[in-house]
Amino acid sequence: MLLTAQAQGPRQDAQAAALLAKHRAYVGWQFGDGTFRTMRITGYITDESGEKTVNFTQLWEGALYRQTYELPKRPGISEQSGFTGNLFWRTDINGFTTPVYGDEAKYLASITALQQEGTTELPATYVENKTIDGKLAGIVRVTMDRGDAIDLAVDPETGAYVQATVDPGGAYEATFHILSYADVLPGKKIIATFRIDANKHVHTHATFEPNVAVSDADLHPPPPIASWSFENHDPYPITLTPSRILIDATVNGVKGRFILDTGASSIFLDDRFADQANAQALSGSGTTHTLYGNVKNRVRRVETIAFGGATLHNVLVYTQNFSGSDYRGLDRKGYAGLVGFDLFAGAIVKLDIYASKMTILDPSADLSGVHGLPLIVDLSEGIPAVPMTLNKTIPVNVYLDTGNPGIIFFGPDLVHKRNIKMFSGCANIESLTIGPITYAGEQACEWNFAANNMLVGYDFLRHFDYVFDYPHGRIILTPNKN
Numbered sequence: 001m002l003l004t005a006q007a008q009g010p011r012q013d014a015q016a017a018a019l020l021a022k023h024r025a026y027v028g029w030q031f032g033d034g035t036f037r038t039m040r041i042t043g044y045i046t047d048e049s050g051e052k053t054v055n056f057t058q059l060w061e062g063a064l065y066r067q068t069y070e071l072p073k074r075p076g077i078s079e080q081s082g083f084t085g086n087l088f089w090r091t092d093i094n095g096f097t098t099p100v101y102g103d104e105a106k107y108l109a110s111i112t113a114l115q116q117e118g119t120t121e122l123p124a125t126y127v128e129n130k131t132i133d134g135k136l137a138g139i140v141r142v143t144m145d146r147g148d149a150i151d152l153a154v155d156p157e158t159g160a161y162v163q164a165t166v167d168p169g170g171a172y173e174a175t176f177h178i179l180s181y182a183d184v185l186p187g188k189k190i191i192a193t194f195r196i197d198a199n200k201h202v203h204t205h206a207t208f209e210p211n212v213a214v215s216d217a218d219l220h221p222p223p224p225i226a227s228w229s230f231e232n233h234d235p236y237p238i239t240l241t242p243s244r245i246l247i248d249a250t251v252n253g254v255k256g257r258f259i260l261d262t263g264a265s266s267i268f269l270d271d272r273f274a275d276q277a278n279a280q281a282l283s284g285s286g287t288t289h290t291l292y293g294n295v296k297n298r299v300r301r302v303e304t305i306a307f308g309g310a311t312l313h314n315v316l317v318y319t320q321n322f323s324g325s326d327y328r329g330l331d332r333k334g335y336a337g338l339v340g341f342d343l344f345a346g347a348i349v350k351l352d353i354y355a356s357k358m359t360i361l362d363p364s365a366d367l368s369g370v371h372g373l374p375l376i377v378d379l380s381e382g383i384p385a386v387p388m389t390l391n392k393t394i395p396v397n398v399y400l401d402t403g404n405p406g407i408i409f410f411g412p413d414l415v416h417k418r419n420i421k422m423f424s425g426c427a428n429i430e431s432l433t434i435g436p437i438t439y440a441g442e443q444a445c446e447w448n449f450a451a452n453n454m455l456v457g458y459d460f461l462r463h464f465d466y467v468f469d470y471p472h473g474r475i476i477l478t479p480n481k482n
Contacts, residue, residue, distance in 0.1 A: 015126035016140045019154040024120045026159030028187040031118035035188055037061070040209040048200045061214045063112060066221075075283065077299055077316065080222060083112065090380060092266065093299070093316045095224035096345035099473040102387065103397065104380040107172040109147035114164050114176065115191060119152060127151065132163050141168070148172060161191075171397055171452040184208040226315040228347050228362070235350070235357040236308030243405035243458055245351075247339060247358065250306040251277040256336025260351075260358075262468075263401030263455070264340025265382030267305070267317040273336040274300055274319040281319075295320050307343070310360035315342060338403060341382045341470075349468040353461075354480035363471040370467050372478035373435050379470060386475070388454075391430040394418055396452045398432070400475075404457030408432070408442055411449030422446060432456070437479065 012020065029035035038061045045054040058067040066082035081090040081100075088100035088108050100108065113119050122142040130139050130153065137153040148167035155162050165175045175197050182192035182205065193204050238260065239246040245260040251269070254277040269279065279300040297320040305312045322337065343349060343360075348367070350359040378385040378397070388398045396414070408429065414420070420427055426445040431438050432454075439460050449455065467476035 011123035013124070013126055015138070016124035019126070019138045019140050019156065019159075020120040020124055020142075020152075022156065022159035023152075023154055023161060024117075024159070027117055027181070027189040029117060030120050031063075031113070031116050035185070036210050038210070038212050038214045039184075039190075040212050041190075041205050042207045043203065043205045046202050046204065053201065059214060059218055060116065061219060063116065063118075064219050065112070066219045074299060077282070082219060082221065083108070084219070089221050091221060091224075092341060092345060092382060094226040094342055094345070095222050096226065096342065096470075097221040097224070098345055098379045098470050100378070100380050101376045101473050102378050103172055104378050106146060106148050107167060107174075110144065110150050110166045113144060113147060114150060114161075114166070117190075119150060135162070137162055171395070173451060182208065184210055224346060226342065226346065227313050228360075229311050229313065230309065230360070230362055231311070232309035233359060233361055233365075234309050235352070235355075235359040238351075238356050238358050240353070240356055240462070245353070245402050245458065246335075247307065249336075249339065250304075251336070252279065252303050253277075257333075258336050258339045259403055260343075261338040261340045261401070261403030262344070262461075263383050263399065263403045263457075264338040267315065267337070267339055267342045268297070269300070269302075269317050269319045269337040270322045270335070271298075271319050272321075272323075274317075277302070279317065279319065282316075307358070307360055310347065312342070312346075317342075340403075341379075344468045344470045346471065348471070349466075351466040351468065352480075353463075353465050354482060355465075363469075367467060367469065367476070370476050372465075372467070372476040373437070375434070375475045375477060377470075377473055377475045379473060384468070384470075384475060385453075386434060389431075389433045390414075390454070391418075392433070394452070396432075396454045398434075399453065399455040400461060401455050401457050402461050404455060406457050406459035408444035408457070408460075409447040409449060409455040410444055411451065411453055412446060413451050414449070414454070415446055432460075434477075437477075 024030055041058040043056055044052045047053050052072050054069055055072060056067060056069045064083055064085050068078050068080045070078040077093050079091055079093060088105045089097050090100055091097050119142050122144050124140050124142045127139040127141050129136055132153050138156050140152045140154060141149055143149045151165040151168045152161055153163035161178050163175060163177055167173045177195040178191055179193040181189040184190050193202055195202055247258050247260050249258055256273050279302050282299045297318045300317055300319050302315050302317055305315060348361040348363055348365050375386050384400045385397050388396050390396045426443055429442055429444045431440045463482045465478045465480045
């Protein structure tokens with residue numbers, strides 16, 4: 001079980017224990033005491049103007065949960081995430097489920113402990129008194145196995161948590177500003193509203209249904225909307241340019257050339273090509289967040305996308321006007337768009353860069369004969385990320401983006417905390433290392449990445465061949481003759 005009620009003992013110092021006891025009395029319950037065996041919560045997120053931007057539903061049974069997010073402007077299209085008791089998982093809009101591992105899983109474990117009142121019996125240390133929003137609070141740091149530390153700001157008068165910082169000082173540091181609690185049962189409170197970091201968006205838990213009936217199926221990942229069929233598993237050619245990996249695909253019978261982009265969290269079609277392919281436009285619109293700004297998009301349904309002998313059926317894609325902004329460098333070549341996460345999410349993709357070939361396999365394919373460096377990959381953002389080491393000593397979380405032609409990017413937190421010397425927003429890194437592999441002397445530039453996140457592009461990635469096994473949360477990396 002993710003959360004376990006521990007007997008209070010010497011792992012909590014006296015000041016920490018007193019503040020946590022005050023909080024436990026304030027909320028009137030704690031995880032595992034039988035008060036809330038199950039829970040259904042519905043809610044929403046509002047922006048600075050008060051407009052609802054996201055609707056959500058959460059379902060708990062103990063530490064197990066499943067949550068669904070939907071944009072009001074895109075009814076019927078949702079993404080989901082959850083915890084099975086052994087594994088965190090997420091889906092995209094096509095329902096493809098991928099596991100969440102590593103630091104992201106530790107972060108999610110701590111958030112679960114916070115929201116389900118699993119913090120008061122954890123090992124705890126009093127840190128300091130601190131003024132928060134004009135009011136003095138006591139800071140208690142709790143730690144948990146397989147989770148991040150949490151700094152809890154406790155109101156010494158009421159016992160309410162007024163703030164909680166997950167992974168303080170770490171790569172996933174996030175501060176939850178707790179605005180209010182709600183009485184779910186008489187004398188039994190749960191966090192009702194909060195903000196995260198400096199973001200002004202307010203998360204609101206609007207309705208609570210305690211101890212509802214919950215089946216195993218209610219908590220399992222949903223079946224995917226899209227599906228694969230495999231006529232054969234033969235490799236088919238891809239095209240390499242000095243800065244791109246290009247693939248041909250047939251969308252509803254219309255052939256197009258695409259940039260293969262592991263940095264794209266979905267499949268993106270150019271609007272003109274989508275019209276040619278008679279891709280059905282669904283109601284609503286939205287925004288794609290890119291390195292170059294925000295771009296308006298739509299969701300369309302495509303009957304088939306064929307990649308060689310493999311075909312993706314009934315797939316939702318995003319479409320936008322690529323000619324309006326040279327997003328990710330479509331190079332003004334009239335490419336049909338970007339092929340990203342949904343190519344990889346429900347299949348195994350072998351990418352032989354040196355041989356200019358790609359093979360798409362059923363997720364049950366036997367990979368025992370594949371040799372290379374196996375990596376557990378974080379897919380929580382729809383973009384593969386792996387742990388690496390910068391300049392021999394700095395742990396970083398690196399996104400692998402074949403759609404980025406070359407420059408390495410890192411964020412201001414990393415630049416300032418590690419005193420990296422910059423010139424005109426860029427610097428030459430000493431090294432970037434993963435296992436026995438070192439990437440040295442390359443230029444890196446600052447972009448708005450949080451914490452220790454970085455991004456490497458095609459210039460680094462072309463030196464390897466890959467097995468992308470997203471269904472099992474891994475990549476196998478093999479240096480090639482490049």
